[in-house]
Amino acid sequence: MTLHAPECAASVQPGQFVHLRVATGSDIILRRPFSIHRAYGERVEILYQILGTGTLLMAEKPVGDESMDLVGPLGHGWRAPEGIAHALFVTGGLGAAPLGMLAEQLAAHGVAVSVAMGAPTKERLVARELFENVARQVLVATDDGSDGEHGFVTVPAARLLAEERFDVVYTCGPEPMQRAIAALAADAGVPCQISLERLMACGIGACLSCVVLTVDGLKRACVDGPVFDAAEVTWKS
Numbered sequence: 001m002t003l004h005a006p007e008c009a010a011s012v013q014p015g016q017f018v019h020l021r022v023a024t025g026s027d028i029i030l031r032r033p034f035s036i037h038r039a040y041g042e043r044v045e046i047l048y049q050i051l052g053t054g055t056l057l058m059a060e061k062p063v064g065d066e067s068m069d070l071v072g073p074l075g076h077g078w079r080a081p082e083g084i085a086h087a088l089f090v091t092g093g094l095g096a097a098p099l100g101m102l103a104e105q106l107a108a109h110g111v112a113v114s115v116a117m118g119a120p121t122k123e124r125l126v127a128r129e130l131f132e133n134v135a136r137q138v139l140v141a142t143d144d145g146s147d148g149e150h151g152f153v154t155v156p157a158a159r160l161l162a163e164e165r166f167d168v169v170y171t172c173g174p175e176p177m178q179r180a181i182a183a184l185a186a187d188a189g190v191p192c193q194i195s196l197e198r199l200m201a202c203g204i205g206a207c208l209s210c211v212v213l214t215v216d217g218l219k220r221a222c223v224d225g226p227v228f229d230a231a232e233v234t235w236k237s
C-alpha cells in the first residue's frame with residue numbers, strides 16, 4: 001500500500017515504522033504498526049498481510065481514500081556502522097518489509113549486499129525484485145520447495161556466513177528464525193541487528209505493551225526498537 005505522507009517520507013530512516021489509524025469505529029480503537037518498506041517523493045510504501053479486522057479494512061480501501069491517519073516515522077531503525085563493505089540480509093516472509101529501503105541505501109553507498117530470503121511458499125516471498133535489483137546475490141529458500149532451496153532460510157544463511165566475509169547481518173522474520181540467525185552470526189563473529197515485532201498500543205513509549213527483555217532490563221520496542229542489537233536481547237528459553 002502506498003500512502004501520501006510528505007513529512008514522513010522526507011524524514012524516515014530505514015527500519016522505522018508508521019502507526020496507522022485504520023478507521024474511527026469502536027472496534028478499531030488502536031492504531032496498527034507497519035514497517036516502512038520504501039519512501040520516495042511524498043510517499044511511503046508498506047507491505048502487509050491480512051490478519052484481522054484492521055488489515056482487512058485496509059485491503060478494502062479504494063485508491064485515493066483519505067480516511068486513514070498516519071503517525072510516523074516512529075522507532076529506531078537499522079544502524080549502518082561506518083566503513084562496512086558487505087552486509088548480509090536474512091529475511092523471513094514479510095520480514096523483508098523493513099529491509100527494502102536499507103538495501104537501496106546501502107547499495108547506493110557502494111556497500112555490497114547479499115540476501116538470503118525465505119518464506120513458507122513461493123507466493124509469500126516478498127520484495128524479491130527490489131533485492132534482485134540492488135543486491136550482489138539473492139539466495140531463496142521455501143519451506144515447501146516451491147522456489148529456491150527446499151527448507152529453512154537458515155541453511156543458505158549459514159552457508160553464506162561460512163563462505164564469505166560480512167561486516168554486519170540484518171535480519172527480520174519469525175522470532176525463532178531471527179534467534180537462529182543471531183546465533184549463526186555470533187558464531188561467525190559478525191554483529192547482528194534484528195527487528196522485533198510486538199503488539200503495540202500507543203507506539204510512542206507510554207503504555208509498555210511492547211516490552212522486550214534485554215541484558216539492560218526491559219526496553220520498549222516502539223521507541224528503543226524495533227531494531228535491536230541481537231546481542232542485547234534476552235531470548236525466552
Ligand SMILES: Cc1cc2nc3c(=O)[nH]c(=O)nc-3n(C[C@H](O)[C@H](O)[C@H](O)COP(=O)(O)OP(=O)(O)OC[C@H]3O[C@@H](n4cnc5c(N)ncnc54)[C@H](O)[C@@H]3O)c2cc1C
Nearest residue numbers: 032033034035047048049051052053054055097197198226
Ligand atoms: C514494528 C512493527 C512492524 C510491523 N510491520 C508489519 C509489516 O510491515 N507488514 C505487516 O503485514 N505487518 C506488520 N506488523 C504486524 C501488524 O502490526 C499486524 O499484522 C497488524 O497490527 C494486525 O492488525 P489487524 O487489525 O489486521 O489484526 P488484529 O485483529 O489486531 O489481530 C489479528 C491477529 O494478528 C495478531 N497480531 C496483531 N498484531 C500483531 C503483531 N504486531 N505481531 C504479531 N501478531 C500480531 C493478533 O494477535 C491476532 O491473532 C508489524 C508490527 C510491528 C510491531
Ligand code: FES
Nearest residue numbers: 203205207208222
Ligand atoms: S507501544 Fe506503548 S510503550 Fe510501546
